[in-house]
Amino acid sequence: xxxxxxxxxxxxxxxxxxxxxxxxxxxxxxxxxxxxxxxxxxxxxxxxxxxxxxxxxxxxxxxxxxxxxxxxxxxxxxxxxxxxxxxxxxxxxxxxxxxxxxxxxxxxxxxxxxxxxxxxxxxxxxxxxxxxxxxxxxxxxxxxxxxxxxxxxxxxxxxxxxxxxxxxxxxxxxxxxxxxxxxxxxxxxxxxxxxxxxxxxxxxxxxxxxxxxxxxxxxxxxxxxxx
Numbered sequence: 001x002x003x004x005x006x007x008x009x010x011x012x013x014x015x016x017x018x019x020x021x022x023x024x025x026x027x028x029x030x031x032x033x034x035x036x037x038x039x040x041x042x043x044x045x046x047x048x049x050x051x052x053x054x055x056x057x058x059x060x061x062x063x064x065x066x067x068x069x070x071x072x073x074x075x076x077x078x079x080x081x082x083x084x085x086x087x088x089x090x091x092x093x094x095x096x097x098x099x100x101x102x103x104x105x106x107x108x109x110x111x112x113x114x115x116x117x118x119x120x121x122x123x124x125x126x127x128x129x130x131x132x133x134x135x136x137x138x139x140x141x142x143x144x145x146x147x148x149x150x151x152x153x154x155x156x157x158x159x160x161x162x163x164x165x166x167x168x169x170x171x172x173x174x175x176x177x178x179x180x181x182x183x184x185x186x187x188x189x190x191x192x193x194x195x196x197x198x199x200x201x202x203x204x205x206x207x208x209x210x211x212x213x214x215x216x217x218x219x220x221x222x223x224x225x226x227x
Contacts, residue, residue: 017067020045024070027077039078043094046071048101071101079110088118103134109147116150125151129211136212151204 007013020042027038050064075098082091091114099107108131115124128151135141201209217224 016045016047017050017063020067021070024074027074036078036081039074039081042074043071043078043097046074046101088114104139106144106146109144109150112147112150132208132212133215148202148205 023038023042023045027035027042030038046067050067051060075094078094079091082094092111095107095111095114098105099111108127112124112127115121115127128147131147213224216222
């Protein structure tokens, strides 16, 4: 109309954002299987940041932050329910999807721990190495301290994999179980006189840095030096 586009009231309009909010509103009023089903539906409706190209506009930024907060709430509610039901398969799906949407918010750590609880050491290790490469490529930094600690626990668990598969409580508390062993490893590597200066890092971190440098050197011809 006169060179402008208008909505036509005779044509029904559906917004994914409205459906997402309405589904979560219904979930809050339900219990049991119905509530879980609605939370899964909302989780699948969420696709990430709201119109990322417009995030410089404060209105879009605030709305995107609002929807992200709802998504995180729904994900945590599902996580709590799945943990109560010992549902590892759906937990893996939940964490993997969250990690694909927000790859730099530590969802890979939950994914690693879930794999460890299922005795899937190789899968956990693969997730760790993929995350290390992602952080190095996209951010030029190492993974979080929590993920590094989980990696150290993974190596210790690999030595103790002949455990009772029904002893799930001990696996869920794996950080506490192996904390003492990790301290033993640190004592074996470092002495009390070690100076934790600008170049200080743990031995496993140093190994990761070596791997990153070697991979980078294969793609670009440059002299590699590690201190």
